[in-house]
Amino acid sequence: MIRLGVYAPDGAPEVMPGDDLVGLVVALTELADGDVLVVTSKVVSKAEGRIRRGTRDQALPGETARVVARRGETSIVRNHLGLTMAAAGIDASNVLPGHVVLLPEDPDRSARDLREGIHAQTGLNVAVVVSDTAGRAWREGQTDIAIGAAGLVVAEDFAGRTDAHGNELAVTLPAVADEIAGAAELATGKLGGRPFAVVRGRADLVLPAGEHGPGAASLVRADGADLFGYGAREAVVRALTGAEADRRPFGAPASADELSAVILRATGLHTSHTRAGGEGLLVTTPRGLTRAVQALAFAHGWVAGTTDAAMELRLRPAAY
């Protein structure tokens, strides 16, 4: 039987820049060899002074490596850590109003520092996970994931192992660091006050003292190695117009003037404005360009239908 325990102590004070997290963890938890300590990135960021005055929108450009998708108010970006997250992982909760918390600069390093500090102070060999909350491409809601890790097998590799029936488990790679972060979230919650959780019962995942392992960075797919590096609309615009796609706002349909300019730039075709049946654009396309204009319209939140006149496309904003 495998038996796990997860607990999150109350009583953590508000953490300020420069605070001694190691001392706080040791005082609040009852760690044992082989435990995994999970610390929310929020409290690590606060101790590391990663608080900024302003809004998420103001902090976003500095945290963005590239925009992955935008729709309405939502910006999903790949940040400098390679994490694809809404608003780059910048958080405006559990911080003084008018301020935001940036992610730790190097969460794997933060985890290593905590692991080494705990070992120095207590002699204990515990693994450390720095957790943060992330949305998922195809599922509602968020789960906590490991954005930093030290001393932990972050993914169990079953390559070469076989199940009881003799089948190879080649592609099975449980991201246990993320599952540990998620389990810890069940205990820490979202209302603040419990930034630490201890997961006990998987000492087999904890590396020997002094060995830090690959860290949570190893769970990030390399840029270009995923199939979902851009939202569907963004991918189309990139393919048709190149790098400018990264700078285009997505959300409500583009204005008629914007789309008109994009079509001219990409295809050389001129459009005319129409007001009949709502705002629209008309464009006469040589047969070979029809698809390209339709694609550009689609990518800018418009839809294209044909008119009675041959070769003529009628474009109108899509319902949003």
Added chain:
Amino acid sequence: MIRLGVYAPDGAPEVMPGDDLVGLVVALTELADGDVLVVTSKVVSKAEGRIRRGTRDQALPGETARVVARRGETSIVRNHLGLTMAAAGIDASNVLPGHVVLLPEDPDRSARDLREGIHAQTGLNVAVVVSDTAGRAWREGQTDIAIGAAGLVVAEDFAGRTDAHGNELAVTLPAVADEIAGAAELATGKLGGRPFAVVRGRADLVLPAGEHGPGAASLVRADGADLFGYGAREAVVRALTGAEADRRPFGAPASADELSAVILRATGLHTSHTRAGGEGLLVTTPRGLTRAVQALAFAHGWVAGTTDAAMELRLRPAAY
């Protein structure tokens, strides 16, 4: 303090179609009111007779609602449950060689049946999660998620709640059902023999007896509501060529003949084959079509460069 316990008993026999899962769970676990029982979809599927002779590739078309992305041997599809998964969630592990296990037909119903059966047999009010293993768009490895649930608050809604600083937690929606499934995986593992886990300590997430809640189906983003309904290449091809994109194989670059046919169909332009410097295609494009041809090439795993001749594009397969 919040304290969770997770345990997964050994000793489960190989489950066969028609087996009594309720009796097995009651015999193997020591359930209490407010527990969450997590059952792997594998064992539910086996009890429900969802085993088929053949390979994953053979079973895939029947399980596919639509293809999301393909690359090489990998097919990521949205299945009839709305789950976006590699190979639609069809599994060839922990089953007799030459057979595959399909997901339960309606995992929320399976969870309800188990919950009701346990209540009828023991009088206990436990929530039930049916778990399966899923990859993520931007992260390596897999985690277990809830594909079925009964009697459980699957996502904690913080809308209207405020943190200790008075900030609204409007967009925070922890998908606790998925975190519970992940925590259970840490105890059940991947080698078979431990298909059940019990998570104790979050009785606040368990609904009153007789209330089953929204189920895990409520965690699936509606088709079209996500920004990543297609892989980047697939999105481009769909936009340019319409529905046929769903049927095109992605992976290694398309053959020159295939790409030639696509360009002709989409743009009306004829290409000529070239062998100079490796396999390639040459196409003379009117200025307005250059972007469209480049996009089609990109979407089919090719890259486009210009030649010395004005208006001429040289296409070649991308390094794969």
